[in-house]
Amino acid sequence: MSTFKTLDDLEPGQLVLVRLDLNSPVEDGTVQDNRRFERHAETVRELAERGDRVVLMAHQGRPGGDDFVSLEQHADILAEHVGRDVGFVADTYGEDAAEAIQSLGEGEILLLENTRMCDEELPEESPEDKADTEFVGTLAPLFDAYVNDAYSAAHRSHASLVGFPLELPAYAGRVMETEYEANSSIATREFDGQVTMVVGGTKATDVIDVMNNLGEKVDQFLLGGIAGELFLRAAGHDVGYDVGEMDLFDDQWEANHETIESLIEERGDQITLAVDLAYEDADDERAEIRVEDIDEKDRGYLDIGSDTVSEYDPVIRDSEAVFVKGALGLFEDERFSKGTVGVLKAIAETDCFSVVGGGDTSRAIEMYGMDEDDFGHVSIAGGAYIRALTGASLVGVEVLQRN
Numbered sequence: 001m002s003t004f005k006t007l008d009d010l011e012p013g014q015l016v017l018v019r020l021d022l023n024s025p026v027e028d029g030t031v032q033d034n035r036r037f038e039r040h041a042e043t044v045r046e047l048a049e050r051g052d053r054v055v056l057m058a059h060q061g062r063p064g065g066d067d068f069v070s071l072e073q074h075a076d077i078l079a080e081h082v083g084r085d086v087g088f089v090a091d092t093y094g095e096d097a098a099e100a101i102q103s104l105g106e107g108e109i110l111l112l113e114n115t116r117m118c119d120e121e122l123p124e125e126s127p128e129d130k131a132d133t134e135f136v137g138t139l140a141p142l143f144d145a146y147v148n149d150a151y152s153a154a155h156r157s158h159a160s161l162v163g164f165p166l167e168l169p170a171y172a173g174r175v176m177e178t179e180y181e182a183n184s185s186i187a188t189r190e191f192d193g194q195v196t197m198v199v200g201g202t203k204a205t206d207v208i209d210v211m212n213n214l215g216e217k218v219d220q221f222l223l224g225g226i227a228g229e230l231f232l233r234a235a236g237h238d239v240g241y242d243v244g245e246m247d248l249f250d251d252q253w254e255a256n257h258e259t260i261e262s263l264i265e266e267r268g269d270q271i272t273l274a275v276d277l278a279y280e281d282a283d284d285e286r287a288e289i290r291v292e293d294i295d296e297k298d299r300g301y302l303d304i305g306s307d308t309v310s311e312y313d314p315v316i317r318d319s320e321a322v323f324v325k326g327a328l329g330l331f332e333d334e335r336f337s338k339g340t341v342g343v344l345k346a347i348a349e350t351d352c353f354s355v356v357g358g359g360d361t362s363r364a365i366e367m368y369g370m371d372e373d374d375f376g377h378v379s380i381a382g383g384a385y386i387r388a389l390t391g392a393s394l395v396g397v398e399v400l401q402r403n
């Protein structure tokens with residue numbers, strides 16, 4: 001299905017420039033290991049094992065942010081996952097970088113400094129303008145080929161993502177390949193049985209855009225999270241209001257209620273809303289209430305309720321394909337994890353084709369001890385995943401497809 005070249009098309013034994021997405025949480029200056037390292041390690045190991053000289057580019061944070069740090073720690077974490085040394089040079093494309101690149105031996109790996117420390121990396125410009133930078137113009141001639149493995153950054157028109165593929169033979173890495181195929185599959189594949197989409201999270205516009213883009217492909221949308229409450233509000237229930245310090249609902253309601261109301265009218269048969277919700281009671285315990293019994297706008301809700309999980313469970317078990325975007329509750333707090341975890345467990349226990357995405361939602365899988373292998377695909381992308389589901393373009397992929 002891929003319309004780009006992959007590592008299967010790349011002759012071994014070359015000097016290869018590889019773009020990864022190792023952008024990670026940083027706590028008190030310490031880079032946190034996460035599944036991006038584990039996934040990209042497979043691409044890097046494959047190239048090294050076949051005798052390529054492997055030079056890696058990646059970014060971390062944005063200038064001005066606390067997480068805008070050097071990639072020195074990333075090299076050590078990646079080395080653990082690859083099972084080989086990963087050298088590091090504190091330079092993006094200057095003389096030190098060129099020297100380190102040229103002294104690489106067969107199967108050796110080198111990580112260059114944070115691409116965003118180079119001024120030409122970030123401003124969003126066309127691929128042609130990015131190819132025309134000193135950064136790309138200096139580095140590209142040193143290499144035989146360019147590999148983009150950074151699907152989760154492919155919505156950014158940055159030099160390291162869109163400039164190099166215009167200057168070098170360009171290929172998709174293994175992460176790029178699997179992410180692209182799985183995340184686009186809802187739009188591109190034909191499924192014989194029921195297709196279900198679980199949608200939650202904090203942004204109503206994500207859910208609206210997904211419904212508008214995939215409404216013809218999806219049989220049932222199961223709603224939860226902040227977005228689900230806004231749909232319940234549009235259906236006439238006294239939920240989905242800002243209460244106390246909460247400011248997640250009213251502005252989103254103002255901006256989107258007409259669209260939500262018309263979606264409920266047009267796609268009512270496809271949209272399943274929660275029948276009960278969970279909240280924190282006076283003793284800080286989880287308590288639940290049926291939606292039809294809510295008659296005051298005086299409380300925040302933090303999860304879908306147990307009856308809703310029981311209603312969503314058989315829908316998932318009867319599905320041929322299930323896609324997940326956004327959490328159904330504040331799962332980081334165990335008391336409010338029941339909705340998200342219940343739905344994920346139902347998916348894990350069936351042999352349906354499944355894709356789980358969104359940085360936060362996929363984190364619930366490891367947090368609650370589920371096995372990633374029980375899911376068809378767990379995406380490491382946030383913004384790029386939602387773009388794939390809403391039909392928006394990914395410039396980094398488009399440029400690869402030109403090759």
Ligand SMILES: Nc1ncnc2c1ncn2[C@@H]1O[C@H](COP(=O)(O)OP(=O)(O)O)[C@@H](O)[C@H]1O
Pocket residue numbers: 200201202203224225226301302303325326327328329330331332357358359360361362382
């Ligand atoms: N009812 C809720 N109240 C507060 N936070 C919620 C609620 N439902 C979901 N969330 C939060 O939404 C976050 C996920 O939202 P979002 O960013 O849209 O998804 P993702 O990161 O998976 O793309 C989770 O971290 C979760 O805590």
Ligand SMILES: O=C(OP(=O)(O)O)[C@H](O)COP(=O)(O)O
Pocket residue numbers: 021023061062152153156359380381382383384
């Ligand atoms: O982590 C990333 O995106 P994500 O938070 O949407 O998953 C990518 O590395 C893109 O980073 P950016 O949003 O700083 O351009």
